[in-house]
Amino acid sequence: MENKICEKEVTIGNADGLHMRPAMQFVDIANRFQSNIQVSNNENTVDGKSIMQMSMLAATVGTKLSISAEGSDAEDAIEALRELVEDKKFDEPAPDQEAGHSEKK
């Protein structure tokens, strides 16, 4: 099978950043793909399929993360993860929507 390598830089857009719930969503989606997925900030590169490792990124709003995928479904994986982080913002409010947002997490 064809092995592809894809890479994409994404920016965390939700106000609370990559805390455990978003990290779990990320890992859930990453695990749907066969590709090997790695995520890095400037300091660390971690396994995008491990919740413990993803929690170590401590990515606040505005942080840029580089996602790389290697495998036959690399392109789809990158697109699904980009959509989660940038379009859906983990279904959480962006900083300017914070007013009136009740604390749940």
Add this chain to the structure above:
Amino acid sequence: MLEQYMKLMDFVCLDAIVPDLEANDRDGAIYELAGSLAKIGALGKIKPDEVAKAVIERENEASTGMGKGVAVPHVKHAKAKRVMAAIGQSSRGIDFAALDKKPVYSIILLISPGNDPEQHLQAMENIFRHLQQEQFRKFLRQAQTKEQIIDLVEEADENPSL
């Protein structure tokens, strides 16, 4: 901006460490650790039951039992002035509905202020950096006294690979 490297000692309340949890279940352990934080005055005016209830509610949405015998139940609380943690150990193991379905032996209860996501993320980063290490998990699980856990926390802050 926060200092780049937060240490465990910056937020783990050493006097609130419970080396041998009495509770046999998840909710009991959470109440016990919240009570331990309250006992040393760390919670200020926040009632421990209120914290425990919020943590349990959060836990019911998705388990913080990440596998490998550890769980990090947590909640943000508007009235919390800073991030703080209590460490509890259970020699018998507790069912936390963990991802790997195995019992949890080491529980780190984390309370963060409502308006400081960065502090919360830094604390989480710190906790998981150590929980990743098999040695750290093993030492934590083998610890039988508060002093042994305090030594481990101090050593982990000194030694990034622990």
